Amino acid sequence: AQTVTQSQPEMSVQEAETVTLSCTYDTSESDYYLFWYKQPPSRQMILVIRQEAYKQQNATENRFSVNFQKAAKSFSLKISDSQLGDAAMYFCALKTSYDKVIFGPGTSLSVIP
Amino acid sequence: DAGVTQSPTHLIKTRGQQVTLRCSPKSGHDTVSWYQQALGQGPQFIFQYYEEEERQRGNFPDRFSGHQFPNYSSELNVNALLLGDSALYLCASSYSDRANTEAFFGQGTRLTVV
Numbered sequence: 001a002q003t004v005t006q007s008q009p010e011m012s013v014q015e016a017e018t019v020t021l022s023c024t025y026d027t028s029e030s031d032y033y034l035f036w037y038k039q040p041p042s043r044q045m046i047l048v049i050r051q052e053a054y055k056q057q058n059a060t061e062n063r064f065s066v067n068f069q070k071a072a073k074s075f076s077l078k079i080s081d082s083q084l085g086d087a088a089m090y091f092c093a094l095k096t097s098y099d100k101v102i103f104g105p106g107t108s109l110s111v112i113p
Numbered sequence: 114d115a116g117v118t119q120s121p122t123h124l125i126k127t128r129g130q131q132v133t134l135r136c137s138p139k140s141g142h143d144t145v146s147w148y149q150q151a152l153g154q155g156p157q158f159i160f161q162y163y164e165e166e167e168r169q170r171g172n173f174p175d176r177f178s179g180h181q182f183p184n185y186s187s188e189l190n191v192n193a194l195l196l197g198d199s200a201l202y203l204c205a206s207s208y209s210d211r212a213n214t215e216a217f218f219g220q221g222t223r224l225t226v227v
Contacts, residue, residue, distance in 0.1 A: 035215055
């Protein structure tokens, strides 16, 4: 079975500071993909960043970057220079091949002005 | 490109009734997945449709059924509604032949069962 765990139900960060959201996962597959999705109050699930398991280099998208530790099955998200618009629920997600996406329980991020 | 569209946005039903939710995938996408997201939780996979057939199914009862049409749009049907079916229902579309692409989500249908 595939699982995704997010151990931080809530996090807060001061505007312009850096915050790291944690995620661990479990899968027996060797080929899989990891995602971080953002869900603001508008409910729209928005892709923040993705990582292919076969790539050793950590993915980066502007202020967002990941720390992918394949052996430890860890996939954390770092948000730099946090902005008020970053406040949302963040979901870590795992997808193997053509399989369904498995989501973690989410982390609620607050940004303090 | 309109992205993934879902209708209706909100719905209130009475316990025991039946409901149908609709989803139009992003242009070019041929696979549609449905998720149930209870308040404060992550989305839970219900099922996935490809080529008008259910390809995968999560741990949901047979009261949950679906359909995919030739134009790739999809419906989710829930029979004999229970109070516990109250949730946000998300539809996601993707390409079948690109395993590494992310799913694109609609804004969801908020179902309230009273």
